[in-house]
Amino acid sequence: MSKTASYLTQTLTLNTGASIPIVGLGVFASRDPSVQAQATPWVLTALQAGYRHIDTAWIYGTEKPVGDAIKASGIPREQLFITTKLPWNHTQRVQWSIDQSLKNAGLDYFDLYLMHWPHSVHFDENEPRPRNPDGQLKLDDTVDFNHTWAEMEKALASGKVRAIGLSNFSIKTLEKLFTTAKVTPAMLQIELHPYLAQNDLLEYCRKKGILVTAYAPTGYSTVRDDPSVGQIAQKHGVTPTQVILSWHVARGAVVIPKSADAQRQIENSQLLTLDPEDTRVIDALDRNERVCNKPDEHGNVWAWSMDRLGWAS
Template sequence: MNLQTRIPISNGTSIPCVGFGTWKTPNEEAEKSVAEALRVGYRHIDTATAYGNEAGVGKAIAESGIARKDIFLTSKLWNPHQGYQSTLDAFARSLEMLQTDYLDLYLIHWPHDRKYFDNWEEMNIETWRAFEKLYGEGKIKAIGVSNFRPRHIENLVDNCEIAPMVDQIEIHPGMPQDDMIAYCREHNIVVEGWSPMATGRIFSVPEVQELAKKYGKTVAQVVLRWHVQRGVIPLPKSVTPSRIAENSRIFDFSLEESDMQVISNLQGCGWSNLDPDNLIY
């Protein structure tokens, strides 16, 4: 395996096994970090309208000299833009910002939730129908969701024509999401993991520090390897060139199963406090 090894998606396309994340990266820094990631060898770039950096990401890709077809580009629809026509309009704006005429993957960033919206089921359905239209027109190569739990996914499956192909959720030591991963595998949904380093808290966990010493790797490399061996696509982010390169060097070793279990059993390593069942944005 390497950064460009691809994992099959249910519709016959595929996605690189590690992505480069840009959450909480301002526009100018996103441009620089994405350019560096592409230089290092990443070919899977993840952004979102809510990140406010699509323009920087798009500029980095356009100026990289790498053919667009060789880059897997993801963006996400922000919740205030949900609904059929507003989704189509938001997608068009994202394409313009990203300087491209298609996306490899488009995700609903968060499910609308019944706690805050009386019509959350219908809102998600109308949004997904717009996704299906864009997919049918070839403007998106694969469609999926982010932070969706089973009841959110089943609402789409029961009322729409195309099932989500990807679910991007928060996954890291202390939050392994075993049940959600099992659900997605049962329904042929690829799982991506955001915040793989537990928003930085994983670096101070003694058990992982010991494993890093054992394998002669960094804490970040051990944790990313844990994700990959679980079949999860991690989305590490950094604006530091040395760390961007470091996070790419995870394919020359494997974690023993007992060490995989040590990481999976960790508790209290951090959580974003973002809950799709109690979302306030």
């Protein structure tokens, strides 16, 4: 029987010198605003269980519930690591968007601010996912992510965000970013799990000094129910989720599992050291399969082709 240990106090160091807890709580709740508004109690149970790293985003509609939970917890701000993300429809108004997010959360600064997607989307105050008549996302290609990144670099200087990074970028889009970037991103947040190991991208980030956060880290029931993962879990007397999250942290990734359940929040923070043969079995599950942001029937992910995203295999 392997022993689990709490990873809630374990940290990694960003290229800014700041520490980030390896295990955080993901706070994507739902596209339904009434469900989003109900996130406060379960963010609070996570904080009470010892989580100090919270991952939210403007587009999740959970910045306010997160801020309310922080207030209710009484935990001093400096003990927390809070990440939020610039939505794709705010690429023309980055400083305004940061001020909105700070106001939503009732905070003075964010520890990490990510560009949520390389896309730029038409601004519509009431609709963050506006569509063209053909149903595709209404892109605004007058702005590119190099320009958005320059705006985020300015925000870093303002002190309102202490580190800046990216989400959903690839080696291809990172290479384009580096043609103009003055600041190396501190973090890349990507979909990552045993069915989508992204070894080349992890190696690229390691060489550049960019930490990686795994989103959809459990791989949902698709990966959690994989028989090989189940056998390893049984061998160690833990759950499949604990096996998967342990695999991530051994690879040096930060994980942000979302759970609204107090017991599962604790489960997701109690991880173990896998045996080398377990790691070999899990590594062999890689099949370049996305379970979260999958291509649609046109082969696009939010109106960008897999090639444009740099996600084509």
